[in-house]
Amino acid sequence: MKNYSYKRSFDLKGKTAIVTGGLGILGKHFCRGLAEFGANVVVVDLIDYEVQEFALELETLYGVKCLGLSCDVSSPHSVKKMVEEAVREFGEIHILHNNAASKSKDLDAFFAPFEDYSIEQWREIISVNMEGMFLVAQAVGKQMVLQNKGGSIIQTGSIYGIVAPDNRIYEDSFYLNRQINTPAVYSSSKASVIGLTKYLATYWAPNGIRVNTLIPGGVKSGQNAEFIQKYSNRVPLSRMAQPEELVGALIYLASDASSYVTGQQIVVDGGMSVW
Known part of the structure; x- marks a missing residue:
């Protein structure tokens, strides 16, 4: 493979990516990253006018085609409609x-x-x-199988899906002016993402569809100084993540640069889970 281009393997030009939770703390950064690398982006979230506005912003900034769609991912009908509209607009879904x-x-x-x-x-x-x-993976995966061209599915987990929260961090800790913790339902639901990822990675491997989990550590996003300090003390790099620091791992998993990677957990946590 003398003519293989390592740089081009990260290029997403001509591909269409769906991002659910596209208006979230990390979601907007993920959408921007995919668009900057050339992908057409379908921004999916609950509020119709906001996803449309953000899709237009992406088109203006990056010169790609984007679509904003409102969707309740807990509703099979809403998910089905969202995927149908994305396919109607772009023809295929690749990411x-x-x-x-x-x-x-x-x-x-x-x-x-x-x-x-x-x-x-x-x-x-x-x-x-x-x-x-489950519903979104099912609907998009079905479309990728029909296309018969492979694809990449990245599912967002959490550091608290692979390790338990240290509850000492939450003493006198606040987020947006209220006391916080990490409830068991959050840890349990995020741990389930890994199980679903592994299952789908083997299930769709014959179709060339890769499925991986992106696992963020704690992201600085409005926590009080007490929380930030306590959390940072648990991290080898001694700080929380910035939202943009998650994007590189997403681009890798979405692109052909990770063409032999499936069923894996890419942990971006500053080393927290090592201790």
């Missing part, structure tokens, strides 16, 4: 970033102690973080 996650509108219920956690709240989070992941 899926299965990234949507929920932390609930009722923060008191979401952050409740394990002993008092309601089954209703548990099911609300599972409907997005687990069932939504």
Whole structure:
């Protein structure tokens, strides 16, 4: 392979990528990264006018074609409609970033102690973080199989899907002016992402579809100084991540640069899970 271009292997020009949770803290950075590397991006999130505005922003900044679609990933009908609209616009789907996650509108219920956690709240989070992941992977994977050209699916997990949270970090720790923790439903739902990824990696391997998990560590995004310091003390690199530091791993997994990588967990956590 004397003429192989290592640089071109990262090029996403001509490919179409769907990003669920595209308006989130990390989602916008993921969409920008994919667009900058040449992909046409389908921005998927709940609020119709916001996804459309952001899609237009991406087109203006990067000169690619983008589409904003509202979708409730916990609804089979909504997911089916979203994929059909993406295919109608672009013809094919080559990349899926299965990234949507929920932390609930009722923060008191979401952050409740394990002993008092309601089954209703548990099911609300599972409907997005687990069932939504399944529904989107199922619908997009089916389309990729029909295309018979392979594809790359990247599913967003969490550091707390592979290690338990250190609850000492959360003493006197606040996010957006309220006391926080990591509830068991979040850890459980994110751990399930890895199991689904491994299953699909083997299931769709004969179709040339690669499936991997991107696992972010803690990202600095409005936590108070107490939390940031305590979290950073648990990290070999001694700091939290910046959102843009997750994008390189996504581009690698989305592109042909990772053509022999499937069923894996790419952990971007500053070394936290090593200790």
